[in-house]
Amino acid sequence: MAYINDWRVKGIYRVFIGEVSGDEIVEAVLEIEGDQRFDDLDYIINDFRQVDKYEVSERDIKTIVKIDKHAVKINSKIRIAIVATHEPIHEWAKLYCNKMHDSPYDCEVFNSMEKAEKWALSSSSQGAC
Template sequence: MPYFCTWEAKGVYLRFSGVVTLAEVTESDDAMYEDPRFADIDYFIWDASKVTSLSLSDTQVDITAVRDMRVSLKKDRLKCAFIATEQRLIKQLEQYLEKTKALKICWQMALFQDIDRARQWLSE
């Protein structure tokens, strides 16, 4: 499995590696969203700094944003930090962030290139 999930005191840290598919993104999202602890968290970190490829089409990226929009209707306060260094993945995450803005998802979301800056933003 190319992802690892750690529940922290106030959030969730998801770390991905290698080639990540839509099925793995969906599985990790579902595991987080369906966990009873999700209702009480303040943030999640989606760390893709070790990902070599995200095997999602543009349409699948948009569908992921729509799925998250549905979850945001139940949990309206959440900070979401995405970490990526690979250029194609950064572009896909930027597309996802643009789609979430267009859908008016109320979560605060930001893209970073390292974990330290992401954690600093989460603590602000």
């Protein structure tokens, strides 16, 4: 498993480590959305800073977007923060947010954890997908 989920009171911090594939990201998304605590989440922080190698295709992104847009029916108030310091992963994350633009979820990509946490925990955040 190339990720760890850390459940918090109203959110989740998920860190991806080492080699990450699109299938593993899909698995991580399904794991959270299949958990009863998902109904009460306000935010998800996805931390990709420790990823050394990744293989994520546009097809993988479309799959993740489809899953997340379906999850809106269960919980429509989630803010999704993505922390990525490597440019290719940052671009992948921006593509994901762009594809989520018509979703009720707010989505933003950050270069630092501090900014991501501040935005995710803010009740007045404005999505920039």
